[in-house]
Amino acid sequence: MALKLADYKTDIHNDWCPGCGDFGILNAIQMALFDMKIPHHKAAIFSGIGCSGKTPHFIHTYGIHTLHGRVMPFAQGAKLSNPELEVIAVGGDGDGLGIGAGHFVSAGRRNVDMTYIIFDNGVYGLTKGQAAPTLKLGMKTKSLPQPNVNNSVNPIALALVSGFTFIARGYSYDVRHLKDLIRKAIEHKGLAFLDVLQPCPTYNDINTKEWYQGLDNDDNDNDKNSEVSRKNIPRIYKLEDAGYDGMIHSEEEVNSKSAQVLQKSNEWGNKIPIGIFYQNEQIPTYQERITSRIDNYMENPPSKQDILDRNSKAVANISNVLDDLRIDK
Amino acid sequence: MLPQSKISNSLTWVVGGAQGSGVDSAANIFSRACAQGGFYIFGKREYYSNIKGEHSYFTVRVSDREIHSHLDEIDMLVSFDAETVFRHGDKITRRGVIIYDSALVNTTIQEVHTLDDNAADRITTMLEKNNKPSTVQGMLEYAEQYNDAILYKIPYFHILKEFSDKIHNPSLSKLTRMVNVMGLSASMAILDFDIEVLAKAIKYVFRSKPKVADINVAAAEYSYNYMKSTFDLSKFKFKLPCRQPSSDIILVQGNQSSAMGKITAGCRFQTYYPITPASDDSEFLESNQIIKQTDGGKGSIVVVQTEDEIAAITMAIGAALTGVRSATATSGPGFSLMAEALGWSGMNEVPIVISLYQRTGPATGLPTRHEQSDLMFAVNAGHGEFPRIVFASGDIEESFYDTIKAFNFAERYQLPVIHMLDKAIANSITTCHKFDQYSISIDRGELLKSVSASSSDMGVAGNYLRFKLSQNPISPRIPLGTENGIFWNTGDEHTEEGHITEDPVMRTKMMDKRMSKLDVALKEIPAEDKATLYGGEDKNDSSGGITIISWGSTKGAILDAIEQVKLTEGKGIKFIQVRLLHPFPSTLIGDMLQDTKVLIDIEMNFTSQLGLLVRQNLKREINYSIVKYNGRPMSMGEIYNALMRILSGDAPRRIVLEHGT
Numbered sequence: 001m002a003l004k005l006a007d008y009k010t011d012i013h014n015d016w017c018p019g020c021g022d023f024g025i026l027n028a029i030q031m032a033l034f035d036m037k038i039p040h041h042k043a044a045i046f047s048g049i050g051c052s053g054k055t056p057h058f059i060h061t062y063g064i065h066t067l068h069g070r071v072m073p074f075a076q077g078a079k080l081s082n083p084e085l086e087v088i089a090v091g092g093d094g095d096g097l098g099i100g101a102g103h104f105v106s107a108g109r110r111n112v113d114m115t116y117i118i119f120d121n122g123v124y125g126l127t128k129g130q131a132a133p134t135l136k137l138g139m140k141t142k143s144l145p146q147p148n149v150n151n152s153v154n155p156i157a158l159a160l161v162s163g164f165t166f167i168a169r170g171y172s173y174d175v176r177h178l179k180d181l182i183r184k185a186i187e188h189k190g191l192a193f194l195d196v197l198q199p200c201p202t203y204n205d206i207n208t209k210e211w212y213q214g215l216d217n218d219d220n221d222n223d224k225n226s227e228v229s230r231k232n233i234p235r236i237y238k239l240e241d242a243g244y245d246g247m248i249h250s251e252e253e254v255n256s257k258s259a260q261v262l263q264k265s266n267e268w269g270n271k272i273p274i275g276i277f278y279q280n281e282q283i284p285t286y287q288e289r290i291t292s293r294i295d296n297y298m299e300n301p302p303s304k305q306d307i308l309d310r311n312s313k314a315v316a317n318i319s320n321v322l323d324d325l326r327i328d329k
Numbered sequence: 330m331l332p333q334s335k336i337s338n339s340l341t342w343v344v345g346g347a348q349g350s351g352v353d354s355a356a357n358i359f360s361r362a363c364a365q366g367g368f369y370i371f372g373k374r375e376y377y378s379n380i381k382g383e384h385s386y387f388t389v390r391v392s393d394r395e396i397h398s399h400l401d402e403i404d405m406l407v408s409f410d411a412e413t414v415f416r417h418g419d420k421i422t423r424r425g426v427i428i429y430d431s432a433l434v435n436t437t438i439q440e441v442h443t444l445d446d447n448a449a450d451r452i453t454t455m456l457e458k459n460n461k462p463s464t465v466q467g468m469l470e471y472a473e474q475y476n477d478a479i480l481y482k483i484p485y486f487h488i489l490k491e492f493s494d495k496i497h498n499p500s501l502s503k504l505t506r507m508v509n510v511m512g513l514s515a516s517m518a519i520l521d522f523d524i525e526v527l528a529k530a531i532k533y534v535f536r537s538k539p540k541v542a543d544i545n546v547a548a549a550e551y552s553y554n555y556m557k558s559t560f561d562l563s564k565f566k567f568k569l570p571c572r573q574p575s576s577d578i579i580l581v582q583g584n585q586s587s588a589m590g591k592i593t594a595g596c597r598f599q600t601y602y603p604i605t606p607a608s609d610d611s612e613f614l615e616s617n618q619i620i621k622q623t624d625g626g627k628g629s630i631v632v633v634q635t636e637d638e639i640a641a642i643t644m645a646i647g648a649a650l651t652g653v654r655s656a657t658a659t660s661g662p663g664f665s666l667m668a669e670a671l672g673w674s675g676m677n678e679v680p681i682v683i684s685l686y687q688r689t690g691p692a693t694g695l696p697t698r699h700e701q702s703d704l705m706f707a708v709n710a711g712h713g714e715f716p717r718i719v720f721a722s723g724d725i726e727e728s729f730y731d732t733i734k735a736f737n738f739a740e741r742y743q744l745p746v747i748h749m750l751d752k753a754i755a756n757s758i759t760t761c762h763k764f765d766q767y768s769i770s771i772d773r774g775e776l777l778k779s780v781s782a783s784s785s786d787m788g789v790a791g792n793y794l795r796f797k798l799s800q801n802p803i804s805p806r807i808p809l810g811t812e813n814g815i816f817w818n819t820g821d822e823h824t825e826e827g828h829i830t831e832d833p834v835m836r837t838k839m840m841d842k843r844m845s846k847l848d849v850a851l852k853e854i855p856a857e858d859k860a861t862l863y864g865g866e867d868k869n870d871s872s873g874g875i876t877i878i879s880w881g882s883t884k885g886a887i888l889d890a891i892e893q894v895k896l897t898e899g900k901g902i903k904f905i906q907v908r909l910l911h912p913f914p915s916t917l918i919g920d921m922l923q924d925t926k927v928l929i930d931i932e933m934n935f936t937s938q939l940g941l942l943v944r945q946n947l948k949r950e951i952n953y954s955i956v957k958y959n960g961r962p963m964s965m966g967e968i969y970n971a972l973m974r975i976l977s978g979d980a981p982r983r984i985v986l987e988h989g990t
């Protein structure tokens with residue numbers, strides 16, 4: 001029976017706010033899974049805590065809703081034990097770049113072949129709109145009693161220096177583009193990071209859908225002396241349309257392209273790039289690193305190993321270790 | 330043979346020196362040699378939280394009978410630095426031996442910078458009181474005057490020089506590293522130990538470096554012959570004549586045994602963040618990650634060093650969700666970080682094993698020292714209420730079998746199991762019976778490998794009911810990736826499918842389901858895994874109703890001490906070793922305590938934590954507690970003396986043991 005898009009949906013009541021950017025990301029994930037015809041049971045969506053944490057409950061695959069900030073280690077544990085599983089981790093910017101920032105950095109160092117999507121809206125929505133790690137310094141969203149006193153973290157740059165080998169940004173209201181990015185992230189050999197700009201209609205009244213659409217944006221901001229003013233210029237633009245290529249084809253390109261990623265990642269304000277910032281498949285995945293020590297790891301990973309025989313006795317044979325401890329030899 | 334002293338027929342041998350100067354190698358060679366010579370040994374290692382320079386020492390007790398503990402008094406002290414003499418010189422038994430470096434006799438206490446002020450003051454005061462100078466010579470005179478110590482003054486440098494000339498190796502500085510082996514070998518000459526057996530042990534310990542092994546053997550022989558030709562060695566009461574060792578005995582360290590149990594149990598994923606004294610467990614697994622199988626296959630264990638202990642436990646849980654037996658090993662500080670995720674595992678009924686190698690707390694505490702102070706924490710760790718099993722091993726041998734059982738419990742009851750171990754176990758070495766790999770069956774509980782689309786475990790939406798409510802609180806479990814098995818997990822309260830719910834009726838049902846698994850566990854877990862009663866089988870019970878209750882690594886010293894009480898006083902004392910700490914086996918222990926009139930609790934902590942559990946679960950008061958919290962394990966002698974005070978009727982309700990160096 002051919003799979004339909006509807007097969008990736010559940011009938012669980014979705015309690016996100018009307019107009020929430022999360023819906024676009026949810027749809028894009030479901031569309032990417034459908035596009036790739038990934039059997040339901042072969043995928044597992046892991047999530048952190050917050051509004052985005054509820055995502056797995058709306059997707060008809062294995063769904064593991066973990067703890068605040070801890071989605072990456074949970075997800076990596078599953079992927080390393082069963083490398084055949086398609087593992088996607090999701091969570092908010094507070095989850096992944098605040099409380100879970102240490103895991104973010106360490107995941108980059110490992111380069112486990114999986115995908116991590118951050119729902120990036122700059123606020124802690126479910127706890128009523130406190131400032132989250134990507135909210136810029138001095139911003140005062142409507143639920144903040146004072147302007148944000150912390151500077152923001154740059155997720156793209158952090159992913160780069162941490163060692164993620166696929167780094168992209170999507171926008172939750174460009175679902176088709178986002179779906180393609182998710183698909184590319186899943187297909188990437190290594191750890192893929194996808195930063196998705198996702199307006200929170202309830203608490204972030206600064207980076208709204210209208211703001212991203214550029215309804216307030218005109219190029220007078222850039223050139224005060226211009227005679228002709230152009231209005232309503234979308235802030236979001238696609239890197240690929242601007243002739244940007246983030247693919248690393250050889251080791252020699254790493255330095256120059258990394259510099260380019262950092263530069264692009266700092267673009268914010270009137271022009272905000274989305275698309276693939278960086279992709280490097282030259283770095284061995286964690287699975288490949290394990291295989292260099294355990295040659296049959298991919299064929300016989302932990303989840304496939306039989307540990308007991310028909311009589312319920314251990315199949316492991318540690319006689320060589322025990323012999324080494326004998327004293328009569 | 331080994332003479333019968335008041336405390337026991339055994340030899341206590343101690344080697345000390347600066348950390349990194351080969352104290353461990355010397356002790357390992359000595360332990361190995363004695364075991365190969367047919368003796369039983371028990372050794373323990375003490376060291377600072379330091380890489381190089383601070384004082385570390387190794388105590389090895391040797392006997393021709395099985396022993397399970399150490400003694401504080403030293404029959405033979407092997408030193409090659411001044412600090413070892415200062416720290417241990419006053420603990421020599423009557424007519425005991427001190428081997429020391431002739432070049433160091435005039436070294437003063439002030440010159441030993443690693444000797445901390447408190448210890449330096451104590452030693453200085455003691456020597457002053459006895460009109461001795463604050464020098465190595467002063468301590469030696471003290472030992473000679475008060476304990477009639479036999480002193481062997483060795484010119485290490487001179488011997489080394491002679492040795493280097495003999496083997497035509499002028500690099501004396503490299504050879505100085507062999508001073509430890511020379512000191513050890515000198516002690517072996519005094520013990521009239523077979524040099525061939527010693528050479529074999531040296532070769533074993535240096536087996537990865539044959540050249541180093543050869544030169545060490547040569548140095549050992551040189552020093553051995555020097556002793557034989559220079560001194561009258563007949564004065565010391567101990568001799569160790571070798572015999573053929575039993576093929577059933579192994580010499581094993583406590584940081585290997587549980588890891589070996591993990592490989593046997595089928596643990597195929599382990600995570601850890603470096604911490605003393607737990608890291609060795611993971612490093613052993615990583616060193617032995619390719620697993621031979623009885624079916625000819627080749628298994629393996631993936632060991633991941635994580636960024637912190639939160640990642641360690643959550644990664645282990647992620648692995649367990651794929652149907653793998655997974656574990657993490659940590660100590661108190663790391664376990665503190667794991668508390669939240671422990672609850673997630675309980676909430677989602679994911680089996681994992683946490684090897685909790687306790688050390689002295691709180692905070693960083695004494696990071697390389699021993700304590701059993703995490704019992705109440707293990708029983709209560711995490712917010713909210715969820716089922717967990719807390720299971721404690723008493724010694725190295727038990728820890729092998731208990732590890733397999735811990736995984737069986739985790740999978741059978743689908744919950745986290747905290748396996749209590751500690752520094753005393755991890756850093757001790759002992760001869761024990763060779764582990765029988767196949768004596769314990771592997772029980773994976775309700776783990777399904779496949780599920781059909783028409784299974785009765787499907788809910789109305791056609792989804793698998795991972796948390797199916799039925800008479801049996803333990804629902805079948807399937808690994809992620811299984812066809813027709815899709816389910817959800819969440820740290821929120823959940824439905825049978827695993828979706829979030831805040832429904833009060835479902836909440837009550839799910840709490841009842843999870844918590845009642847503990848009743849099932851309590852019913853099913855065999856009595857021998859709940860608690861062991863020693864001395865209870867004695868028909869002519871002479872205990873007069875005295876029972877010791879304890880848990881964990883105090884076991885060895887208690888067993889040896891009650892044997893000694895029986896020997897010296899003809900009085901039997903019962904001993905209950907509690908192994909299952911949570912859920913607490915109240916009925917069984919209540920039965921064991923039926924004839925008890927005097928209950929003595931012995932624990933390595935301040936608050937008598939097992940005593941609290943006994944009071945809470947059995948409504949029974951502890952009559953005497955024997956506690957210790959200075960970071961050093963209880964010795965058999967300390968427990969013996971405390972028991973003697975209680976027997977004499979001259980003991981306070983709480984006896985604090987304080988011995989330690």
